Amino acid sequence: GIQVEQSPPDLILQEGANSTLRCNFSDSVNNLQWFHQNPWGQLINLFYIPSGTKQNGRLSATTVATERYSLLYISSSQTTDSGVYFCAVITQGGSEKLVFGKGTKLTVNP
Amino acid sequence: EAEVAQSPRYKITEKSQAVAFWCDPISGHATLYWYRQILGQGPELLVQFQDESVVDDSQLPKDRFSAERLKGVDSTLKIQPAELGDSAMYLCASSLAGRETQYFGPGTRLLVL
Numbered sequence: 001g002i003q004v005e006q007s008p009p010d011l012i013l014q015e016g017a018n019s020t021l022r023c024n025f026s027d028s029v030n031n032l033q034w035f036h037q038n039p040w041g042q043l044i045n046l047f048y049i050p051s052g053t054k055q056n057g058r059l060s061a062t063t064v065a066t067e068r069y070s071l072l073y074i075s076s077s078q079t080t081d082s083g084v085y086f087c088a089v090i091t092q093g094g095s096e097k098l099v100f101g102k103g104t105k106l107t108v109n110p
Numbered sequence: 111e112a113e114v115a116q117s118p119r120y121k122i123t124e125k126s127q128a129v130a131f132w133c134d135p136i137s138g139h140a141t142l143y144w145y146r147q148i149l150g151q152g153p154e155l156l157v158q159f160q161d162e163s164v165v166d167d168s169q170l171p172k173d174r175f176s177a178e179r180l181k182g183v184d185s186t187l188k189i190q191p192a193e194l195g196d197s198a199m200y201l202c203a204s205s206l207a208g209r210e211t212q213y214f215g216p217g218t219r220l221l222v223l
Binding site: 004030031033035040041042043045048086088090095096097098100101102103 | 141143145147151152153154155158165166199201203208209210211212213214216217219
């Protein structure tokens, strides 16, 4: 099955810093979503981005489908950005389930 | 904004007992998913429904787990008997159709003692 790799696994920032999270996937996809899992376990949708670039406030994401990777940018980080960020994909054809990476754990210190 | 509802939020049970989780998807969403997330890992699909029909239950441990979506709206996931290794977060998600954006509920955190 498809492999989804996220990097880095852990990231520690000072408040106000910028960061880039990466997601590599091993096969063609027609759905890619970025999620933020808060300390209570809720998965919050950030982006649905199978290709192209989107921005939402301090967050933006870019997916280059032909090269099989996606990037999540967080600018001017805040302590409330802490948590685990997951990339998840659905492959073209076959199952419609989301296949998740292992996540990037982000800690933003004041 | 419409949300996926789940209950209970937390459940503590002893091994060999039965447990049940409930999910109410976003209104109008035909596709419903149950995922299980073990601590430190990403969620993994247990079962997918399209309306009231099971589309994918290949990863559901059918000797102890069952799931139903009788009227094609809300859904129940049951474990009987629970084992220590079932301790995890159980997440429900819904989408308008397969391959569309999936929206997740708050989850049920299960602890089996």
